[in-house]
Amino acid sequence: MIKVEKLHKSFGKLHVLKDITTEIKKGEVVAIIGPSGSGKSTLLRCMNLLEVPTEGKVFINGQDITLPKTDILQVRQNIGMVFQHFHLFPHKTVLDNLTYAPLKVKKLSKDVAKQKAMELLKRVGLADKADVFPSRLSGGQKQRVAIARSLAMEPNIMLFDEPTSALDPEMVKEVLDVMKGLADTGMTMAIVTHEMGFAREVADRILFLEDGRLIEDAPPTEFFSTPKSPRAAQFLEKVL
Amino acid sequence: MIDNFKTIWPSVPYILEGLQVTLQLMLFAGLFSLIWGTVLAVLKVSSIKLLKWIAVVYTFYFRGTPLILNVMLFYFSVPQLTGYKIDALEAGFIVLGLNSAAYLSETIRGGILAVDKGQREAAMSLGVPTSRMMIDIIFPQAIKNILPALVNESILLLKDTAIVSVIGGAEIMFRGGVVTGEHYLFFEPLMIVAGLYLVMVFLLTLLGTYLEGRVRRSD
Numbered sequence: 001m002i003k004v005e006k007l008h009k010s011f012g013k014l015h016v017l018k019d020i021t022t023e024i025k026k027g028e029v030v031a032i033i034g035p036s037g038s039g040k041s042t043l044l045r046c047m048n049l050l051e052v053p054t055e056g057k058v059f060i061n062g063q064d065i066t067l068p069k070t071d072i073l074q075v076r077q078n079i080g081m082v083f084q085h086f087h088l089f090p091h092k093t094v095l096d097n098l099t100y101a102p103l104k105v106k107k108l109s110k111d112v113a114k115q116k117a118m119e120l121l122k123r124v125g126l127a128d129k130a131d132v133f134p135s136r137l138s139g140g141q142k143q144r145v146a147i148a149r150s151l152a153m154e155p156n157i158m159l160f161d162e163p164t165s166a167l168d169p170e171m172v173k174e175v176l177d178v179m180k181g182l183a184d185t186g187m188t189m190a191i192v193t194h195e196m197g198f199a200r201e202v203a204d205r206i207l208f209l210e211d212g213r214l215i216e217d218a219p220p221t222e223f224f225s226t227p228k229s230p231r232a233a234q235f236l237e238k239v240l
Numbered sequence: 241m242i243d244n245f246k247t248i249w250p251s252v253p254y255i256l257e258g259l260q261v262t263l264q265l266m267l268f269a270g271l272f273s274l275i276w277g278t279v280l281a282v283l284k285v286s287s288i289k290l291l292k293w294i295a296v297v298y299t300f301y302f303r304g305t306p307l308i309l310n311v312m313l314f315y316f317s318v319p320q321l322t323g324y325k326i327d328a329l330e331a332g333f334i335v336l337g338l339n340s341a342a343y344l345s346e347t348i349r350g351g352i353l354a355v356d357k358g359q360r361e362a363a364m365s366l367g368v369p370t371s372r373m374m375i376d377i378i379f380p381q382a383i384k385n386i387l388p389a390l391v392n393e394s395i396l397l398l399k400d401t402a403i404v405s406v407i408g409g410a411e412i413m414f415r416g417g418v419v420t421g422e423h424y425l426f427f428e429p430l431m432i433v434a435g436l437y438l439v440m441v442f443l444l445t446l447l448g449t450y451l452e453g454r455v456r457r458s459d
Binding site for chain 1: 361362363364365366368369372381384455
């Protein structure tokens, strides 16, 4: 579903990603972990071309999205993304946040878009907040709305960029629960996270990045109990 | 002084008629400036070097030369260069708009840059094309941030319409001048004109406050 081949990314002289090759299969939930500055977010952002790779290829459903002729807007419609800082549209109500892209990009009718949005809001437990502005929501609620907004486009891949890192501790669970529910539906997910418990429980595979290199790719049971690289062992010692 | 006011009283309607001209100038120039200023701002934040450069040079010219000079330059050069005898109000409205757009484009550019780049990324990740994103996501937020500055700019524009008097545009400043000449009285007619500007600026301020209340609904 997502295939990354010999990916390099540099910001000026800073070489952030070095020769990353990996694959995420349909229905797989992959957690990307590693120390800060290791390139996790950049790798994720290369998957929908929010960052343009310096070298290498990214395939989505077999289509090389790094080619200039690719209709990236079309591709992005199938890839939802959830950000650390939510990035809800502050001038739109919760409902309008959800219906905006379906209306303007997918050209759904108002009724259909609204009905779908309400279903999604119900699913994330926020149907009663449909008509309020994002500024009235708590962090956890904002992030659930952001997830619902992405889902409103009915993507078949979801990318999460540290979705709980900006939340108060007691709000982390409500967001993780929504993500768990999503994983149970068979959604293909790539999650950059610092929530080790969540990664262990929900992920099918762990990618461990260090200094721009993918140094470990293993199922969670294996990764958390017997990490192969000393660097991963060291990292786990600190965070667990 | 009361007597002097009585003397010019019959001329007051003549001055008041100029209000229409003043307001027309401001409205048309303002609208033109808003559209053109927005286009310039977009050019300035665009990644196309040539367009960016053109917008920057444009702004440099209008910020670097007096408005009164450009009004005269335009009004007198157009007939000389093209043979078309341009009307004072036409020239006034065009140059006021061109001038105001230069300042406005910087304000709008600031507003666009102040919108969190995450907004852009969120829209991009939903597959929203850039033009739609600018119109639906970036501009509404930018305008909210720059509304006080926009009110400022519209007040400046209103007062700048007085400059059109130098090329014979019969707005209130011009008419005030005519009345001073008629009666050889200065204080009274000019105070009346000043009063008119104050009232118009007051109304603009009210409008600004109202609009700000509206765009702050989402806070």
